[in-house]
Amino acid sequence: MAQARKTKKIPMQKTIEHFKHRDPPINEHSLTQFIHSFLEKHGLKYEKEGKWFLVPFYFEGLTIAIVITAQVTSYSPFITIRTHRIFSHQLCRDLIGEIFCKWLFSLNNVIHFKITFSEPGYIEFITELDVCTWECLEQRLLSKLEAFLETIRDFHPEIIKKHAELNDLEIN
Amino acid sequence: MDQAPKENPITEKTLMEFITQVLDERNVAYMLDKDSFISIPTKIDDHVLNFIVRAVASGKNPYISIATSPLIDLLNVDDSARENLYRLLLSLNSYAPLRFLLTPFEQVIAATELDVLSWQDLERRFLARLSFFFDTLNDLLPRVMKLIEKTRRKGGLT
Numbered sequence: 001m002a003q004a005r006k007t008k009k010i011p012m013q014k015t016i017e018h019f020k021h022r023d024p025p026i027n028e029h030s031l032t033q034f035i036h037s038f039l040e041k042h043g044l045k046y047e048k049e050g051k052w053f054l055v056p057f058y059f060e061g062l063t064i065a066i067v068i069t070a071q072v073t074s075y076s077p078f079i080t081i082r083t084h085r086i087f088s089h090q091l092c093r094d095l096i097g098e099i100f101c102k103w104l105f106s107l108n109n110v111i112h113f114k115i116t117f118s119e120p121g122y123i124e125f126i127t128e129l130d131v132c133t134w135e136c137l138e139q140r141l142l143s144k145l146e147a148f149l150e151t152i153r154d155f156h157p158e159i160i161k162k163h164a165e166l167n168d169l170e171i172n
Numbered sequence: 173m174d175q176a177p178k179e180n181p182i183t184e185k186t187l188m189e190f191i192t193q194v195l196d197e198r199n200v201a202y203m204l205d206k207d208s209f210i211s212i213p214t215k216i217d218d219h220v221l222n223f224i225v226r227a228v229a230s231g232k233n234p235y236i237s238i239a240t241s242p243l244i245d246l247l248n249v250d251d252s253a254r255e256n257l258y259r260l261l262l263s264l265n266s267y268a269p270l271r272f273l274l275t276p277f278e279q280v281i282a283a284t285e286l287d288v289l290s291w292q293d294l295e296r297r298f299l300a301r302l303s304f305f306f307d308t309l310n311d312l313l314p315r316v317m318k319l320i321e322k323t324r325r326k327g328g329l330t
Contacts, residue, residue, distance in 0.1 A: 076300050078269065101258035108265065108273035112235075112285050116265035128269050130286070132300050133293040140289055143233055 023134045026077045031070030031131060035079065038141060039068075054084065059153055066148070071128075079141060081148055082118075082126040087159060100166055104159070111151050123159065125152055179291050182234045187227030187288060191236065194295055211241075214306065217314045219243075223305070229288075236286045236298060238305050242279035243313065244320065260319060268308050282309060 024030040028051070035053055039046050047054045053068040065084040071077065104115050104123065113127040129144050131137060180186040191210060195202050202225075203211045212223040222241040228234065246254060261272040261280060270284040286301045288294060 076304055098255035098258065101255055101262060102274065105258050105262055105272075105274040106276070108271050109275060114265040114271045115262070117259065117263045118266035124266070126266065130297055130301060130304075132297045135292045136290050140287060143289060144287065147233060 026072070026131055026134070028070050028072045028077075031072070031077060031079065034134075034137065035068050035070060035141075038138060041138075042142070057149060059156070062156070064152060064156075066145075077131045079129040079131060080126065081129065081145060083124050083152065085122050086125065086152070086156065087123045087163075100163065103162055107155065107159075111155060113148060113151055125155075182229060182288055182291070184227045184229045184234075187229060187234065187236065190291075190294065191225055191227065191298070194298060198299075214240075216306075216310050217317075219313060219317070223302075228285075234288045236288060236301075237283065238286070238302060239283035240281050240309065242275070242277075242281055244280040244316075246274070246278040246280060257320070261316075264312065264316070268312055270305055270308055 024033075032051065036048075039053060039055065044055055051069055055066045055068060057064050057066055064086055067080075067082050067084050069080045069082075071080055107115050113125050116124055116126055118124045118126075125148070127144065127148055129141060185207075188207060188210075192202075192204065195210070195212070200212060202213075205211060208226065210225040212225065214221055214223050221243065224237075224239045224241065226237045226239075228237055244257075246257065249257060258274075261274075264272055270282050272280055272282050274280060282305075284301065284305055286298060
């Protein structure tokens with residue numbers, strides 16, 4: 001006589017829950033993993049230095065390293081995109097300092113990314129991408145990165161030109 | 173047959189409707205100026221200012237712009253103090269997740285932009301950004317004002 005097979009009944013609710021797609025929680029680790037797979041998927045070369053992803057981009061005769069980092073503050077998680085040592089303003093003498101600083105400060109009105117003095121002697125471009133949710137994050141990061149690079153392409157030569165103009169003015 | 177819900181296209185009009193709806197639902201007092209921007213009266217420390225919220229959909233990427241009314245008027249600042257203030261505010265841009273900028277009228281404002289590629293989770297993102305903007309200013313503005321006051325005492329401000 002065939003023995004009745006013992007089956008273990010799993011409550012329906014649990015089964016459905018088990019198969020539901022679950023997004024990982026948004027924390028520094030999961031966001032870092034997201035950045036890593038984003039760079040791999042889009043075939044972007046990078047170097048990892050601690051929490052930083054250093055991604056070199058080549059413009060006309062110029063290599064600019066973009067640093068991408070995951071940051072989770074008490075307020076909200078976000079991805080920071082910043083240039084790494086893009087431009088040194090150390091030669092900027094006192095006399096032209098005010099004009100140059102004012103000009104850079106005004107540029108923040110024109111572009112949607114921040115121009116800032118971060119490391120002493122360096123001017124950087126920075127932007128942040130909020131990550132309240134994983135929805136559309138890949139598309140948003142890609143779009144932000146493209147706009148960021150386009151802005152650098154447009155404004156970097158202008159910064160160099162303005163700096164040279166002011167230096168010439170001071171020398172003469 | 174189920175049909176996927178059609179979402180509104182992202183335009184300045186639909187984005188402005190979205191913003192007013194979010195604010196209405198939360199009973200946030202605001203003024204709508206000619207349907208082009210929203211002004212939200214805000215008090216930070218002793219400073220009364222407005223948050224100006226606009227929808228911009230003219231370029232490739234639509235976004236919501238959140239900015240303050242002028243925080244500091246640099247027209248009255250003596251030349252010697254200006255460079256220090258420019259440097260200070262430029263350096264703050266490195267630290268704060270918002271942007272201090274100089275308007276063509278020599279006024280300093282703070283601003284931030286929220287990208288709107290899709291309507292998905294936009295309400296949550298907008299509210300998070302708005303409160304983040306407020307909290308950051310709440311933290312920074314009194315400190316910036318204190319520094320300006322210090323410069324004034326040294327005779328830097330006229």
